[in-house]
Amino acid sequence: MLVFAKIKSVKQKISSLKKGTSVGFVPTMGALHKGHLSLIKKAKKENDLVVVSIFVNPTQFDKKEDLVNYPKTIDNDLELLKSVSCDLVFMPSAEEIYSKNIKSEIFDFEGLEHQMEGKHRVGHFDGVGTIVKRLFEIVTPTKSYFGEKDFQQLQIIKKMVKKNNLPVEIIGCDIYRETDGLAMSSRNVRLTKEHRKAAPFIFKTLKEAKLKFGIENAVNVVQWVQNEFKKHPLLELEYFEIANEATLQTISTKELKQKYRGFIAVFAGNIRLIDNISL
Ligand code: AMP
Numbered sequence: 001m002l003v004f005a006k007i008k009s010v011k012q013k014i015s016s017l018k019k020g021t022s023v024g025f026v027p028t029m030g031a032l033h034k035g036h037l038s039l040i041k042k043a044k045k046e047n048d049l050v051v052v053s054i055f056v057n058p059t060q061f062d063k064k065e066d067l068v069n070y071p072k073t074i075d076n077d078l079e080l081l082k083s084v085s086c087d088l089v090f091m092p093s094a095e096e097i098y099s100k101n102i103k104s105e106i107f108d109f110e111g112l113e114h115q116m117e118g119k120h121r122v123g124h125f126d127g128v129g130t131i132v133k134r135l136f137e138i139v140t141p142t143k144s145y146f147g148e149k150d151f152q153q154l155q156i157i158k159k160m161v162k163k164n165n166l167p168v169e170i171i172g173c174d175i176y177r178e179t180d181g182l183a184m185s186s187r188n189v190r191l192t193k194e195h196r197k198a199a200p201f202i203f204k205t206l207k208e209a210k211l212k213f214g215i216e217n218a219v220n221v222v223q224w225v226q227n228e229f230k231k232h233p234l235l236e237l238e239y240f241e242i243a244n245e246a247t248l249q250t251i252s253t254k255e256l257k258q259k260y261r262g263f264i265a266v267f268a269g270n271i272r273l274i275d276n277i278s279l
Contacts, residue, residue: 001082003089007097007138010090014051014139021048025141025168027132030054030091031071031186032080035176039145040084042173051139052081054091059104060127066272071186090139097134104130109156110163115248116241116263117152117274125156132157136168143169147176149183151261151276152248175275177203183275195268198234202266205229206277209240209262213279218242218251221262229266238265238272242279 004010014023024047026039032054043050054077061067074091081089094102104126107113113125136144146154158170176184181203182196191199205228212221222240229237241250245259254260260279265272 001078001086001089003078003091005090005092005096007092010051010088011138013088014049017049018140022142023047023140024050025135025139025144026050026052027135027144027146028052028054029056029070029186030077031073031189032077033176033184033186033188035147035149035184037080037084038176039147039173040081040086042171043143043145044085046143046171049087050085051088051090051141052086053135053139054089055094055097055131055135057097057127057131058094058102059098059130060124062121062123069190071189090135097131105133107160108163109159112152112156112159112248115152115243115250116239117150117265120238120265125153128153128156129160133160133164133166136166141168143171145171145173147173148276149175149185150274151245151263155246155248181207183273185273187271187273190271191268195234195271198232199268199273201232201235202264202273202275203277206262206264206275210277210279213242213260213262217253218260225262225264234268236267238267240264245278 024043026043028036040052056070058067107126107129118125146157154172161168161170180200182199205225209221209225212224225240229235241263242260243250245261261276262279263276265274
């Protein structure tokens with residue numbers, strides 16, 4: 001496994017290896033877990049060469065303390081990447097990516113960016129768009145893999161690729177969960193014991209909401225979820241929304257042949273957890 005920190009050297013290496021080769025790319029912010037590894041394993045199956053980036057992107061954090069406290073486990077990350085036969089790791093510094101200008105480009109994702117995470121984390125998706133576009137320029141992947149855990153992000157990246165005609169195929173990957181249902185996340189290690197124990201309530205509630213959505217209208221289901229969290233002593237609901245998968249617009253009535261998803265953000269103490277479920 002080769003590890004690079006400099007843009008020039010990683011570009012050189014990829015172009016020397018690339019000839020006629022498919023490149024699968026998995027961008028991450030490190031603190032890797034089995035969810036990340038499931039993306040990398042899929043990329044390994046579908047490509048000749050797999051590149052993983054580890055970069056905690058400053059421009060996508062709206063809160064400085066979240067950026068500062070983001071878990072960093074680089075030695076363990078490299079071990080895990082070796083264990084799944086990752087070919088190439090790119091782990092640049094912020095300066096390498098942004099020089100002295102740590103700023104986002106401004107994007108128009110045709111409204112996808114104004115919903116849910118975009119409403120609650122101002123500037124987040126401009127930061128995501130900026131780094132992913134930059135990494136695509138550097139890595140020139142054939143396919144790039146994103147988790148449905150961040151479903152809004154996945155849709156936004158697909159939109160960016162389509163709008164700009166970028167020569168990469170975006171592959172969405174299933175949410176990987178702990179056995180108790182909690183969606184794996186780098187942030188889970190920061191949960192207190194009590195909050196970790198409480199957190200599976202999120203997915204349990206999503207599953208119940210899915211059942212209710214079969215027989216009730218969206219407004220009632222949203223209200224039901226809000227009430228469930230009001231009763232919970234440890235978890236604080238930030239939002240639960242039912243939205244159209246393609247437009248991410250919140251709905252009040254169901255239409256035939258449309259796909260819907262429930263999206264949730266919850267505070268467990270000061271750790272913010274997100275999840276979603278296909279309805
Ligand atoms: P992150 O390091 O959190 O930026 O995540 C890097 C990639 O891994 C993103 O495409 C995430 O959606 C994906 N990912 C993170 N957690 C999971 C999970 N539990 N299941 C599937 N994909 C995930």
